[in-house]
């Protein structure tokens with residue numbers, strides 16, 4: 270079931286980068302200055318030192334009425350690329366020593382300016398330098414961008430549907446200029462990373478996720494659509510901020526809320542019936558509710574619940590292998606999960622399913638190995654002399670069946686009295702770790718530093734020879750612990766993964782503590798691309814399981830032995846092609862694949878595994894300047 274061989278990497282972007290093949294023409298309905306103002310067609314850039322560098326050849330200038338609108342010198346795409354990188358590096362040098370937030374926002378601004386002006390060059394530098402740029406356009410910097418969105422806002426990107434647009438969405442959707450949309454990332458801004466309710470400012474997340482879709486999955490950027498559903502915000506600070514750009518009202522709730530999401534989904538489905546919708550960063554109640562509501566009706570998935578689950582499962586299986594144990598030993602691993610939210614519960618569900626498949630379908634038995642920790646809110650009544658005082662207290666601890674008001678989604682993972690090894694309802698994280706001696710400690714709580722020194726030191730007594738610590742919350746300050754603290758306090762033999770990137774740790778004497786980035790970016794692009802090219806109308810558990818299995822089996826024994834559980838982000842296109850192929854083949858196996866474009870279901874069904882990877886790869890968009898031809 271869990272295959273360990275890696276399929277040979279196929280020819281991807283790097284080789285195409287130096288290809289001398291002349292790209293096919295691109296038809297354009299604009300002329301003159303309109304072309305220069307359209308980032309999709311524009312071939313000019315402005316770098317820090319201030320003047321335009323233009324990649325429009327002279328013949329093209331004549332064809333398109335551009336002569337005289339640009340300085341005479343023509344430089345190549347490669348030269349423009351080098352000039353942009355030079356100005357980026359000089360910015361890096363000039364901001365050395367300044368606070369992290371200042372530097373990363375400066376980097377984000379220079380990339381965003383390029384994005385605004387010249388999409389081809391923007392995506393090319395992003396693809397080729399993904400390791401450097403992912404932390405800027407994605408976590409952690411994207412969190413900072415969302416927090417400072419009102420100040421950073423220059424021009425809109427994506428679409429905004431608000432509670433005030435009720436009844437109008439079906440016509441509004443036709444305001445989007447592109448004829449075809451393949452991939453939509455949708456948020457309501459209610460739980461942005463671990464930063465909470467950021468209202469309309471959460472639009473940065475769909476934009477960042479879709480940039481990753483272009484970079485990793487080669488989704489054509491003309492066919493992506495970031496969407497913000499602004500149903501209000503419960504963030505008092507934003508409501509009082511005069512610069513806040515969203516609706517100044519409390520969030521819609523209940524049926525009113527669902528009516529807005531329903532209307533949006535119907536509008537999207539009417540205009541682009543084949544578009545895939547990724548739900549992102551919804552607060553838990555709506556994350557689960559909307560997933561149940563739409564997953565059998567349209568091609569959608571919830572990245573935080575389903576994408577994260579697959580990535581975490583791949584990491585959990587990797588950590589079994591890192592101990593030198595067979596994969597089937599997964600059923601014996603004790604795993605403590607901190608945070609019973611959409612991501613934590615998604616991980617638990619998928620891990621329980623995987624373990625029970627390994628143990629002969631006995632979910633009741635496999636649930637025993639998992640311990641869930643979350644906060645509980647209880648009302649206490651005190652009596653001070655004659656006065657009764659009521660107070661709400663928050664407790665953080667082990668979730669058992671005794672817990673009142675437990676969310677139904679968490680209920681299956683609550684421990685029964687006989688399963689808690691003498692621990693009590695609400696036992697602290699430290700008590701649980703000391704008692705359970707878990708093989709894995711996994712955090713999806715959004716609480717920075719909750720894996721404190723004592724907790725990490727207690728992991729030294731883990732039953733595992735290589736205890737695993739997954740501090741998966743984002744952005745960096747919300748990580749349950751830092752990489753340095755994990756290796757310092759829990760020991761050098763741990764396996765470590767975090768949701769946002771940390772540098773590897775120098776353990777001295779030539780030894781390295783490897784840091785893995787356990788982030789759903791390793792799966793969502795492949796899930797979206799595979800589903801798109803399969804032409805399936807739904808994304809099933811089978812397709813998601815195939816994605817997770819593919820990622821789990823990607824790493825070699827040598828890498829795993831060193832504690833490297835996930836591929837380098839530099840090879841994200843390769844892993845995405847493999848994941849996409851696994852998803853597509855699962856859709857074929859479930860007889861859901863209806864094909865895409867000219868490739869029908871029969872052709873998909875006849876493709877070997879390698880041919881499917883090749884097919885996926887060939888369908889990835891790659892940025893080059895195409896000759897522009899005017900068409901009326």
Ligand SMILES: NC(=O)C1=CN([C@@H]2O[C@H](COP(=O)(O)OP(=O)(O)OC[C@H]3O[C@@H](n4cnc5c(N)ncnc54)[C@H](O)[C@@H]3O)[C@@H](O)[C@H]2O)C=CC1
Nearest residue numbers: 462463553608609610611612643714715742743768788789
């Ligand atoms: N690495 C990755 O790929 C991903 C990381 N995440 C991160 O995971 C975090 C949580 O995301 P969601 O589950 O969607 O949020 P959520 O809000 O649905 O869940 C968070 C849970 O943590 C609990 N919690 C809060 N304080 C706690 C404490 N002190 N002790 C124990 N539990 C506590 C909350 O009660 C809640 O149930 C965020 O920081 C997010 O950025 C989410 C998805 C993917």
Ligand SMILES: CC(=O)C(=O)O
Nearest residue numbers: 462550573743788789
């Ligand atoms: C990575 C991600 O999806 C999150 O932190 O919400």
Ligand SMILES: [Mg+2]
Nearest residue numbers: 549550572573
């Ligand atoms: Mg998310």
